[in-house]
Each structure stands twice: as structure tokens, then as C-alpha cells.
Amino acid sequence: MFKAFLIKYGEIGIKGKNRYIFEDALMKQIRFALKDVEGDFEVTKQQGRVYVYAEGDYDYDETVEALSRVFGIVHICPVVICDDPEWDNLTQVVGDYIEEAYEDKNFSFKVESRRADKRYPKKSMEISADMGEYLLRRFHTLRVDVHRPDVLLNIEIRERTYIYSKSIPGPGGMPVGTNGTAMLLLSGGIDSPVAGYMIAKRGVTLQATYFHAPPYTSERAKQKVVDLAKIVARYAGPIRLNIINFTDIQLAIYEKCPHEELTIIMRRYMMRIAEQIAREDGAQALVTGESIGQVASQTMQSLAATNAVCGMPVFRPVIGFDKDDIVKISEKIGAFETSILPYEDCCTIFVAKHPVTKPNIRAMERSERKLADVIDGLMEEALKTREVVICG
Numbered sequence: 573m574f575k576a577f578l579i580k581y582g583e584i585g586i587k588g589k590n591r592y593i594f595e596d597a598l599m600k601q602i603r604f605a606l607k608d609v610e611g612d613f614e615v616t617k618q619q620g621r622v623y624v625y626a627e628g629d630y631d632y633d634e635t636v637e638a639l640s641r642v643f644g645i646v647h648i649c650p651v652v653i654c655d656d657p658e659w660d661n662l663t664q665v666v667g668d669y670i671e672e673a674y675e676d677k678n679f680s681f682k683v684e685s686r687r688a689d690k691r692y693p694k695k696s697m698e699i700s701a702d703m704g705e706y707l708l709r710r711f712h713t714l715r716v717d718v719h720r721p722d723v724l725l726n727i728e729i730r731e732r733t734y735i736y737s738k739s740i741p742g743p744g745g746m747p748v749g750t751n752g753t754a755m756l757l758l759s760g761g762i763d764s765p766v767a768g769y770m771i772a773k774r775g776v777t778l779q780a781t782y783f784h785a786p787p788y789t790s791e792r793a794k795q796k797v798v799d800l801a802k803i804v805a806r807y808a809g810p811i812r813l814n815i816i817n818f819t820d821i822q823l824a825i826y827e828k829c830p831h832e833e834l835t836i837i838m839r840r841y842m843m844r845i846a847e848q849i850a851r852e853d854g855a856q857a858l859v860t861g862e863s864i865g866q867v868a869s870q871t872m873q874s875l876a877a878t879n880a881v882c883g884m885p886v887f888r889p890v891i892g893f894d895k896d897d898i899v900k901i902s903e904k905i906g907a908f909e910t911s912i913l914p915y916e917d918c919c920t921i922f923v924a925k926h927p928v929t930k931p932n933i934r935a936m937e938r939s940e941r942k943l944a945d946v947i948d949g950l951m952e953e954a955l956k957t958r959e960v961v962i963c964g
């Protein structure tokens with residue numbers, strides 16, 4: 573029945589030149605979301621509106637599901653297209669649409685019409701009034717309510733005629749590609765995929781970095797992170813995932829630095845390396861899944877200690893969230909099942925029994941000086957040997 577979708581998006585802040593950038597990014601993301609959906613789709617912009625056309629056979633549910641993952645979309649309206657708006661035909665098509673789309677016809681409605689094609693013999697007001705009358709005659713249980721209708725039936729006569737009344741909520745946010753690029757530190761946990769999702773929702777393109785420590789961490793642990801990046805990419809678009817072999821750096825820290833400081837020092841090197849890649853690849857900020865007080869390495873002092881090594885802004889979108897709230901989003905985006913798979917994490921392997929919870933930045937710097945002879949070479953090697961996987 574539906575041959576098109578009218579895509580409604582928030583208009584705030586997209587005047588003038590911004591509008592094109594916003595709409596073009598939105599269309600690109602829509603095409604990306606639809607690439608694996610059965611059917612041929614055409615995504616176009618007409619008179620300041622974005623439409624998705626699906627003229628042949630296609631999977632309606634999958635299409636709606638894909639569109640509801642595209643940031644920037646506020647509402648998705650499935651549209652019936654009438655190619656011959658001659659009055660008797662138009663009433664028939666609209667009536668058949670109501671017949672099919674609403675099983676229970678006990679509702680109030682209002683018709684709202686727009687006549688963009690001024691050659692059409694009825695004016696907008698007439699179209700609305702006459703169509704209302706037709707529908708009341710055809711369906712006796714319907715009633716008109718012009719103030720608070722249950723169903724607002726839109727009829728738009730343009731080069732084609734569009735009929736729609738349903739509105740499916742989109743995810744909101746901004747189209748990815750409209751607000752710069754950020755580097756996500758992606759681990760195999762619950763929090764960092766959610767953090768990436770939230771930043772992408774603001775229109776930011778994501779890249780990611782994962783640190784592993786073979787042979788202490790397995791191939792399966794790495795695959796899990798690739799899978800998580802793919803899940804986030806369903807919303808964020810393709811993610812360039814950098815996989816860094818962190819083993820030698822971890823071993824050096826383990827050998828030379830106080831064990832209770834391991835986690836924080838490790839984190840500081842992760843941030844430094846991620847920032848370096850971000851600079852090389854054109855990202856402007858880092859993103860982590862840190863949340864205040866969640867674990868020893870996320871106290872205020874620990875956060876300050878890891879933050880201190882970064883020159884770029886570090887975004888922590890779940891900083892004030894309880895675990896339960898993060899889990900809810902993780903479930904909603906389909907990451908939870910993967911996140912809870914029990915594979916070892918590179919940080920947990922070298923973890924100390926009693927990690928410092930209030931690290932002193934000066935003390936960290938002193939400990940790190942013990943790595944002076946080796947660390948530059950190790951970091952260079954880690955960067956040089958990185959593996960890049962395009963996810964999505």
C-alpha cells in the first residue's frame with residue numbers, strides 16, 4: 573500500500589547553507605541504513621522535503637526499522653501515492669487507504685490538504701471539506717474533530733498526490749556527518765558502545781580504537797569488539813576501527829611501575845595513543861564510556877589523571893548515568909547481548925589487587941619516567957602495527 577515515506581526532521585538550526593549540509597547528510601545516512609533492506613529505494617529531496625520511494629516490492633517492517641535508526645529523523649510518515657488525482661479516483665484511493673490502514677474505524681479525523689499544483693480544480697479548503705464528507709458517507713463510525721482529531725489525514729497534491737496519516741517516531745538527533753569526527757575508545761564492555769551511540773546521535777562521525785593484549789586476550793575478545801563496532805555502525809554509519817596491540821606496553825608498565833598504579837598508567841597510554849590516531853585521521857575529540865565512581869579507575873581523581881594527558885576534548889556521554897540507565901540504552905540499540913559475552917579484557921589481566929583510587933598526577937608522571945627508555949619505541953611500534961577494520 574505504501575509506496576513512499578515522507579521523512580520529517582527537526583528544523584532548528586538548519587537555515588541557509590546548513591540546511592543543505594543537514595539534508596545531504598540525512599539522505600546519505602538513509603541510503604546507508606537501507607542498503608541491506610530488501611527492495612529498491614530512491615532517496616530524494618523535493619521542495620525542501622526528503623522522501624524515500626519504494627516503488628517495487630519491499631519489506632515494509634524492515635524499512636521502517638532501518639529508517640528509525642537514522643539520526644536526524646523526527647517522524648517517518650508512510651505515504652500512499654495516487655497518480656491520478658481526478659476527484660472520483662482520489663476519493664476512492666483515500667477511502668481504500670482508510671479501509672486498509674485502520675482496522676477499527678471508530679475514530680475522529682480531520683483532513684488537511686495542500687494544493688501545490690494550482691491547476692487542480694479544487695482549492696485546498698474544498699478538498700478537505702469534500703473529502704471529509706466522502707469519508708463520513710463511506711464509513712459511518714467516523715466523526716470529524718477539527719481541534720483534536722485522532723487521525724490527521726494529509727492530502728498533498730503536487731506533481732504526484734501524497735496521502736498520509738501515520739507518523740512513526742524517529743530517533744531524533746542530528747544526521748551523522750554534520751558535526752565533526754570523534755575517536756571512540758571502544759572496549760568490549762557495556763558502556764563504550766553506548767557512549768559512541770550517544771555521540772553519533774549528535775551528528776558526529778565516529779572512528780574507534782581498541783587495545784588488545786594477545787596472547788593474554790583472545791581472538792574472540794577482539795571479534796567481540798569488531799561486532800560491537802558493527803552494531804554501533806548500524807546507527808553511526810561505517811566506523812574505522814583501529815586495533816592496537818598493547819601487550820608490550822602493558823608488560824613494560826607491569827615490569828617498571830607500581831602495581832597499584834597499573835590501571836591508571838595504562839589508561840593514560842591508551843588515551844595518548846588514541847589521541848595520536850585521532851590527530852592523524854582527522855578526528856577532533858575523544859569519547860569514552862566512563863561514568864563517575866563506577867570502578868576504581870573512574871573516581872574523580874582517576875578521571876583527572878587520565879584526562880591530564882589529552883590535548884583534545886574528551887567526551888564522556890554516560891558520565892552521570894547509573895549502570896541501569898546505560899544497560900537500558902545498550903539493550904535498545906541491540907548491543908547488550910554482545911557486550912556481556914564473557915571474554916577477557918586487556919585491563920583486567922594486569923589488574924592490581926588494590927588499585928589506587930585517588931591517583932596523584934605527579935606520582936603518575938614520576939612512575940611513567942621509569943618507562944622513558946622504552947616507551948617512545950613501544951608506542952611507535954604499536955601505532956605502526958595497528959590493524960584497521962572498517963565496520964559497517
Ligand code: ATP
Nearest residue numbers: 757758759760761762763764781782783860861862
Ligand atoms: P566499558 O563497559 O565501556 O568497557 P567499563 O565499565 O569496563 O567500560 P573501564 O574498563 O574502566 O570501564 O573503561 C573505561 C573506558 O575506557 C571504556 O568505556 C572505554 O572507553 C575505555 N577503554 C577501556 N578499556 C579499553 C580497551 N581495551 N580498548 C579501548 N578502550 C578501552
Ligand code: MG
Nearest residue numbers: 759760761917
Ligand atoms: Mg571495559
